[in-house]
Structures are given as C-alpha cells and as structure tokens.
Amino acid sequence: MASEAVAERRSAGHRLADLLHGRERLQVGALLAGPVGWLVIGYLGSLALLLVAAFWSVDPLSGATIKEFTLENFESLVNEPVYRDIVWRTVRTALLVTLTDAVIAFPIAFYMAKLASRRGKALLVIGILLPLWSSYLVKVYAWRTLLSANGAINWALDPIGLHGPGYGMTAVWLVMSYLWLPYMILPIYAGLERIPNSLISASEDLGASPFTTFRRVILPLSFPAVVAGSIFTFSLTLGDYITPRLVSNDQFIGNVIFSNVANNQPFAAALAIVPIVVTIAYLLVARRLGAFEHV
C-alpha cells in the first residue's frame, strides 16, 4: 500500500517534471505567478481603487460615498491656496532633507568604504543600522523630548546664551534628516565600495590633486548611488505625517489626508494622488540621472 502511494507520488512528481522540462516560459510563469499576482492584484489593484475614489464624492451627513464621477475634489485642491502651501511645504522639506542627508552621508560612506579598517567598518555599519532596530515612534518622541523648552538641547545651549530651535519646521527638518540618514548612507556606501581603488591610484599617478580625483573620478562614479539614496529620503519625507504632527504645528500632505480619511475618503484619495505624481516626477528625474543603471 505504502510503496504504491509513494510510487504514485513519485510518478506525479515525474509528470510535473516532464511537463516543465524544456518549457522555459512555463517554468518562469509558475515561479512568478504568486509574486506577480500579489503585485498586480494586492498592490496595484488597491492603489487603483484608492485613486478611483478620488473622482467620487461623499454625502456630508452620513459620510457615505456617492459613486458618481466628479472633479470637485481636484477643483478644491487646486483652487484653495492652503493646499498649494501644504504641498509646497512638503516638497520643499523633502528636498531639503534629501540634500542634508546627502551632504552628511557622503563623507561617512566614503570613510567606511575606502579608509576604515575592517573592524572600524563593521562598527560603523552596526552604528548606522542600530537606530533602525528601535521603533520610529520612539525616536520621534525622543527628539520631541530633546527639543522641548526644558529639554536637553536648551539645557546644553543655555550656558552659552543660545536657544534650541524649539518645535517647528526646523525641528521637522532635523528629525527627518536624522530618521532617514541610514537610507542614504547605505546605498552610497555600496556604490563607493564598487569603485576599484586602482582608479583612484591611477588618477593620482596621472597627477590629479585629491580634489580633482574626487570631482572627476569618485563623484561621477558614485553619483547614481547618491540619487538612489535620495529616492528613499525624498519619498519617506514626502509620505510622513507623524513627525510634523509631533514636533511642529505645520501640516504636511499626509496630515491633511489623515484628517480627511475618516469622513471624506474621496477627498483624501484626491490628496493622495499629489505625492504619487511628485514621486513619479522625481523617479523620472532620477532615472535621467542614471540612478537605475547599476542596480
């Protein structure tokens, strides 16, 4: 009995193997059916549904969705200056945070990739990854405490007669730059690691000054990595709404989505299209800059 079942199972396995043998498309199809199905149905499908809702409206009292095509959500989005301000504030902060992180991350990544000993490298990688192990919310609250009127920053600056920034846009910029820094360091580090040291030596041998070597050799070769890292910092800042809420009174796109999502989903959906469009535009620019060439 048992051996028969085994034989049957084996033969079923064999039949499957026979079926797949030499049929490359079928093999790939079977392998990808799950992930691609998830991507299309679960991921893009829900996104599409969200976006469809942007063209609907809502019954003001019951909050029920009225499924009739209308552009009124987009009209109020364009016509009311407050939303323009909020979008511009969000995009501006995202760019500023990206720039800050790039400037801070590059020297660290360079040191890690080219100068540090093996031990130092390991220590730095751990140091950079460690903050990612703790909860995002805890980190923002820690900054909230640091920045508060009686907090550590004011305590440290007080003796020299200075004041911390307190809560506000400066605080948002500081906290976001802190939060997303690892996402900038790691791609740049990986990019720099791939530049052979021989290229740098060659540049020196040919008489280039260190600055020229950096400008003509290292920067062009690592720039795609910087752009790749900037995609993380930019889109993460663009979508965040908890940091602005905890360390400032300023509204980001996400805050307005959040305050509308319970009662006016169509309007929230229309707002959600804004960061999607901005991100697509950013990705197109990044692609032009060569961010995807070596990945």
Added chain:
Amino acid sequence: MSRRDGNPARTAWLVVAGLVVFMLALAGCGGGSDTTAGGSSSEALQKLGKGEGEVSLISWAGYVEPGWTKPFEQKTGCKVNDKEAGTSDEMVELMKTGQYDGVSASGNATARLVAAGLVAPVNTDLVPNYKTVFSDLKDQPYNTFEGVNYGIPHGRGANLLMWNGNDVKPAPDSWNVMFDPKVAAKYKGKISVYDESSYIADAAMYLKFHQPELGIENPYELNEEQFNAAIDLLKEQSPNVGEYWSEAAKQISAFAGGDVTVGTTWQYQYFALKEEGVPVQASPASQGFLPKEGATGWSDTWMIAKDAKHPNCMYEWMNWIIEPKVNAEVAEWFGEAPAQELACKETANKNFCAEYHAEEPDFWKRVYYWETPLADCGNGEEDCMDYNDWVKAWTTIKG
C-alpha cells in the same frame, strides 16, 4: 544596454496610462449612490430574549474595564469583546464594518451614525435603569432623533481650561487667555489647542458670549457669517498657539516639558499631570467653576447597531452600565459626571457628584456637548455649515 534602455520607460508609461484609463472608466461607471436612507425605518427591539453569550463593543478608553465587565459576564453570561477608539471619526468608521453590537458615541458621532443607518432605536422600556437617569440627559438632540430614542446616556463632562499655576497668574476665569488677542499675546507660543475641527465650536462659544450681535445660539449650528467669525478668531489665535494636540500623551509631555502653559484639555491629562507633580490647575473639577463663557463638553450615549448580532446582550450591557453602582465606578474611574441619578449614593468619594456637578442642571446649561454640525440647523433652511465644511476650515486655520 542602450537598445533595451528605451523600452522599460515606454512600458512604464503604458502601465501608467492604462491605470489612468482604467481608473477613469471605473469612476465613471460606478453609478448611483450607496447612501442609505435614515435608520428610522428600523424598529426597536420589543421583547428581551435570552443572552447570545457575547457582545462586541466600541468604546472610549476607560469606559469598558475589567472592574465592571467581569461581574457583567458572570451575571449575564455575555462575554464582552471591546475595541477602543480614539476619535469619533474612528467610531463611525468601525461601526461601518458591521462587526459590532454597540458603541459609546459622543454627540459628534450620534447624528452621523443615525443618518448612515448604522444604529437602531432603543426601546428604553427594556432598560429598567433608564428610569432614574438624570432627566436633563433624556430626549436630547444628540441621542433622540425625530422623537425616537437612539441610546442610553453614559456620563458627561466639560472640557477643561488648564494652566500651569507657576506661569499663569492670577487664575483665569475666562477663555480669553486663549482667544482675546491682547490677553493671549502674553502667552504667545505657550497655548495648547485641541487639534480637531470640533474645536471651532470653542471659538463659537466664546463669540456667543463676547459678540452677542452675531446671534449664535448653539455653537454647533453656525451659518456662514457666524462660522466665518469663528474661523477668523481661530486664525487670529493661531500665531499664539504653541501646540495643537490630538493625543493625550502629546499634551502631557508639552505641559510637563514647559512648552505650553495654558490650554484646553480633558480630565485624563489633568490628573496625569498632577500625578507627575506638574503644578497644573484647571476648571472645573479642582476649582468648582467653568470659565465664564461656559465650555464645550461631551455627553456620551450607548447606541445599538442596526444589525446587531447580539441584541439581547447589548440591551443587558446598556442596562448594566447605568446600574447605580457600576455607573458610579465608571464615572469615578474616568473622571466624569454619572448619568445615573442613584449613582451619586454609590460613589467611593462621597463628594464626587458635588465636585462634578452631576446633580446641577444649571451647571450643564453652560456646557455645550459635542454635536455633529449639520447643514440643517432647525430653521427649515439648509444654511448651516456641515461637518465637511468644518474639517476643511480646520485645515485652513492651521495653514
């Protein structure tokens, strides 16, 4: 590389274009509306049957606690499943899932729940303890619609004006410390404001007192002129605001860290800060008074879902929560006035009802319970600003 380079981009554009077309088609063809007619068509339960063995509730934090659910489960055999919600919007959203039997709704959710047909009328004859509920909590606009009762009162309270006793002297007796530009300028950057559209009512309440010519009756029923006056007042206040808070924890840390010194708050934060040793003072619990304009507040109502799976257990719960002993326990635990008259004899602190003004209808006349702003505000015309207007205006105030 270069040959394949052009294609992915084109493919990406095609995908985007396809998605857009698909979206537009879907949006256009949706057709119709799934707005349901009001809930008044559904009948209230006529006779109480045997318990179904469990009940699923949505509640404010602190309303459903083991102290009074355990004995309830023992007595009725109905196991309590509770889901806490943080805001009224969240409660409405949760009720839409249809998984819950009842909700402890504040007045800014009740009308929406009724209009969306999510809750059923309540037959108060099946709730024996209802007889001794304070009469000024019965048949109110936030729990009774077109003469039909939609819920059982749970308890009520006033939002507090709280200040740091070291920084704000003398003790304020008016909201002008937050609203009057001259007075508030003294606390510029140190004012703490509730971050929700319902706060517009606080400004309207202030205007009702200080600018009677606007003719504001109910701070939740505002025509365009009155509404704009309230919005202007809030925009004027905005530069003085140190922080808008929506989570209790955020406000507690701001008061404890010295970032704000005066603001509007709830009992929960006030007691938490006292416990931390922050020298906060507040009205009315500690001082025995409301600011002279009155205050906004809440009067919560247990409502039953229209298609409740466990209606008998839900009725048992609604009766249980206003049982004198239980209602006293809940009120003291949470820090609000009980809804049950007889609860005042059962409180551990014998002065509790006096401190919380539970038995003084005149006190509560100056408390404006949260309501849902509706376009129809009782004058036969649809000229009031509705909830969506409030939410959108709140975004513009914060800028």
